[in-house]
Every structure is written in C-alpha cells, then in structure tokens.
Amino acid sequence: MSRIEIRWHGRGGQGAVTAAVIVAEAAIAEGKYAQAYPEFGAERRGAPVRAYTRVDTNPIYTRAPIRNPDVVVVLDPSLPKELYLEGLKSGGYLIINTKKSVKEVYESIGRSDIRVAVVDATRIALETLGVPIVNTAMVGALVRVVPIARIETIEEVIRASFSGRLAEANISAVRRAYEEVKVST
C-alpha cells in the first residue's frame, strides 16, 4: 500500500471528524502511519464540514492540505456534488451515503473516471443507533472498499473510544455497512 488520502464531507454534528480520527487510529494501531485532521475552524452544527485522513506504510512528513484525494467519503447526500467531487483523483473512489444505486449516482455526478460505492448509511444508523449519525457506518463502508485498516481493528478502536452499549451499536453499524456497501465494477 502506498499513500492513501481521504477527504470526509459531512455537516457539523454528523461526526465526520470522529470518523477521520477513527480510521487514523486503526491504521496507527496496525503499525501504519497516519494523520487525521479537521477542516480547521469550522465548528458549527449544520455547516458543511470537511475532515481528512492520510494513511501510509511509510512515515508521513508533509502537512500540506489534501487537495487531490484518492477517496472521498460523503456522509450527507444533500451536500452539493461540486463540493465533494472537487479535486477527486481520476481512478479514485467516491463512497457516498445514499439510497440511490451505483448507476443512479453515476448519472447524477457526470464523471465516469472514478469508482463509486453506495451505502444507505442513514437507514443503517437509524436501525442500529436509533439516531441518524452515520459516521461509523461510513467507516465500515470505507474499510470494505479501500483496505486501509482491518474491520477488527476498527471495532477495537470503537470499543476503546465509546462506552458499552454505544460501542456495540456503533460496531453493528460498521458491520452492516461493511456488508451492504455496493461498489461499481
């Protein structure tokens, strides 16, 4: 694995920053190198927020912002597509929380040079957590599509950062999304 750069899109309060950190934590726990950081300064509930994760098998020195991500993860399908498609590398992945099919997403984004993965994370979150906080479900979808950390490690990190029942509910969300995510061929 060489370097993988991920950009997360959500709205304030959906847990995009937490998701970025969980993935970095898991990669670090597996002995890899990782950085995770929020879009500095935007801490308002409901506002579009971005967070970033950079993972590598070798040490990471750069602190330049990620502008051409390999992977874009969209927590909120209501965000404008121009926002999340910006700079996404050709051949990269768009992993999006949506009720649409892969084909429908391709039709709406108008880009055929990227791969698309869809998961109905909102439904999964409502069924597992009872609230539409989709960040952990999207983490599950991500590690299925892009092998940057094992799902078992993600589960360990979640157990260490959430308490008892909440941890188990989030782990269910991760597993469900891991199973249900659909990727373009």
Next chain:
Amino acid sequence: MQEVKWRRLPLNSNYAVAYAVKDCDVDVIAAYPITPQTTVVEKLSEFIANGELDAEMIHVESEHSALSAAIGAAAVGARTFTATAAQGLELMHEMLHIASGLRLPIVMTIATRALSAPISIWCDYSDLMNTRDASWITLIASSAQEVYDSVIQAYRIAEDPRVLLPVMVAYDGFIMSHTYEPVYVAENPEVIREFVPRRKTWLTLDPDKPITLGPIANPDWYYEIKYQQVVAMEEAYKVIKEVDEEFGRRFGRSYGVIEKYRIEDADIVLLTYGGLFGTVREAIDAMRKRGINVGGLRLRLWRPFPAEEIIESVKGKKLVIVLDRAISYGARIAGPVALELMSTMYRMSEKPEVLSVVVGIGQRTVTEEDIAEITALGMKYLEEKRVPNQTIYWGVRA
C-alpha cells in the same frame, strides 16, 4: 535503571503536550483557554480528574494572571506549566520578562497562531516571534512526537542550575495542534520522572528562611543582573545539546538544535521551522527526483540561536531560501529567521546568497508545489545574479 515501555498512540500535538506534562509530574498548572491551545489544558484537567496526575489546576481570569500564577508557584519551588497562543501570549508579554528575570524554570507550550487584527484563529508564527527578546529558551517542534519529547527535555533544561531560564516549546497551531499522528508515550512514566528528577536548583521563597525575589535594582546593579541572563543563555546552548543527547541515549530519539535533510551535496538549502519542514522535506524528495540539488535545514532551537551549526551547514552553499511565517513590519528583510541568518553570516568570508520568503501568513496554504516554485524562483534569481535584498511575499494577491 528501569527500561522504558512505549505505547504508540494516535495523538495530536496538544494531547502530546498533556501527556508529557503528566509524565513529568508537574505540580501546578495555570492557564486560560484560547484556540488552538485549549485542548492541552482540557486533557490535563481530565488527567487530574482521573487521578493520573496529582497537580493543582489554577483557573485564572486572563493569560497575564496565568503566567503570574505560574511565577508565584515556581517561586515557592513548584514544577509549573502553562500554555497559550496569539493574543494570550501578547497579554502575558510583561510577565514573560518577569519569569525570566526572576530565573524561574517555568515551561510553557505555544500552539502558534496569527495575531489580531483582523481576527484569525489560524496558524502563523507572529505570536512566537514577538517574544524573541524575552529571554526564554525557545524550541520549535515539527511533529507531535517531538512535542512530547521536547516538553520533557524542557524541564531538564530549565531546571539545570547552569540555566534557570523558562522554556517555551512551540508548534503549529491547528496544523499540528489538531492533527492526530502516531506518538510513542511512556507506559511507565516513572522512567520519564527519573530523567527529570526533582531537584531544588533555584532560589525559592520559604517562610522559614526568608529571602527577597525581584527587588528594585538601581543603575549600579541592574546591568550585572541582566548580564547574568546573557551568560545563562550561553550556558543553555550547551545544556540543550547535552540534554537532547542524553535523551537520545536513554530513549532512542534526539533532534539536535538544527535538523539537516539531504544538504550534504545540495547547492540550495531551504531553511524553515515547525510543521512546515515536513512539507519542505517531501517537496525536496520530489525535486531531487527531478535532478534539483536541494536540501533542507530546520531550526529547532530559536533562542539561544544555534549560530555555529547554522554557519557550518550553509558553508559552501550557493543559496539559502528562508521560509518565514511571520513578518517584521518595516524591515527590509522582514522574515525574522532570515534576518537572524543574515546577521549571523555577516562575518563569513564566502557566504551563500539568502532569499527571504514569507509564506503561510494566517495559515495561507503552503503546498509542495509552492515550495518547488519558490525554489525555482530562487534558482532563477541566482542564475541571473539578482537575488533581491528584500523579502518576497509569496502568494499574496497582487
């Protein structure tokens, strides 16, 4: 001697500070919240609440009071800590001189941030550079690991009887303070505490043995007392290196007072400090692949200034490009480190050209491409023999 056991944790630089302060078993913490420093003290409050750290947390009403409280605590012999940024550091300014003048070994961390007005919560080094002449030892770290290690080293340096000066450990606000990355922290902090043993090395107030700290000094006395600080800074230079070397022998990580990257055969050297060096480093790798003979120098120690090492490193080079993230308004060479480098090089018989470049003001993005373009510009100036004797303000809309 017990062996250290490391845990590899994902920490941002603010949390790395908190872990180091805990592992040094600090007695008194006084701080006032300010972005992007706040989570340092939040984490320390958590450690105190959990019983992992037995320290007194003094909640104050301003940064001026935060450092005042730390000064009071240090004056009675406590190991003290405070942290701040930007306007907070400015508000402390008066007390910076009192802390160093009283020769109190306080340690403070700075998550560097641009100064108002206009209001900016984002990173640059204008706050830190304003403290240049306050007689504080100043280390600038470039990774969360180095932040952890430097805070530990800072207590050893500050409390050394040859030094007795306060120490600042600075790092990029947000760019480092809020970025998670792997950090090795001690699982058995006793080992760290062995490295920073409690020693009563400085003069303290004690009701059983009264002394006076901070009396008035008339013109017959003041000069000699300030000269003591000049000598203490000179001593500190040796002590900083000693402590870093001992830290390296003991724990396997050391940093030196400057860091060199691929400069041996380089014609062009990029000199900078803080988190930006990481970006410069990767830009150098990319440029090397394209056959450009460029290397990097990182200033880890700002005060005392590592003049000898810098001179040695730039000797024989054609061009040094200094990337500063602060502006000395009204100066022809407005990058504080560029200015320092040029005055340090003045007596060199054959000296490289220096290009002063200001970047990243108020956290304006700096990418590897920017570094490559700046280097190309420097090379062009060099070739045309017209390296400007004034600062380039990179990326400003004009």
Next chain:
Amino acid sequence: MQGKQLPKWNEIPPGGAILEPGNSVKRPTGDWRTFRPIIDKEKCVRCLLCWVYCPDAAIKIIDEPYRTASGKEWKFSVEVDYTFCKGCGICVEECPVKAIEFVEEVK
C-alpha cells in the same frame, strides 16, 4: 567610579535576589530627614495611629510609665526612632490630637 567596590555580575545572586532577610536595619535612613517629628508626651493619647501609619517602622513603643501634668497615668510611652525616621511627616498628619510637632532639623 563607585562601581569599583560593587560586586561583579557573577557575585550577585541569580536575578538579584536578596538572600539575607531584614537588611533594612543596615540602612539608617534617619540622615535623609530635613524635618523632625517630636511627640509631646503630655498631649499624646497613646492611640498608636502613628505606629500604624509610619512607613519605616520608626515609631517605638517604650516600656516607660508616664504621668501627665494633669495627673493622667500612662503605662507606656511613644517615641520616634531617629536612626530610621526619614521625616516624611505622615505621623504628624495622622495624629488625631496634634501631639506631634514638626520642626526643621538644624545640622
């Protein structure tokens, strides 16, 4: 130059700390005085406000009984310590019964 007799930088405690407590007794500030307060033991009501206000702790309480002309018995007396009194006149100002005279020093 007076500086010649003063200690060198490395002979001064760090930061100019003063290691010996109570050294103000070594500086007899009494010779700064141009006006001298004199307490009239007849008029003095021993309220000790002068002792409270004196910035140089130069008011002495003397274990010496005193009987006034009108027959009032005092168990102690109050005097000025002229070794340290620098003649600021605060005691003169504060005395509620105007029992302190302020007279020019004749040297």
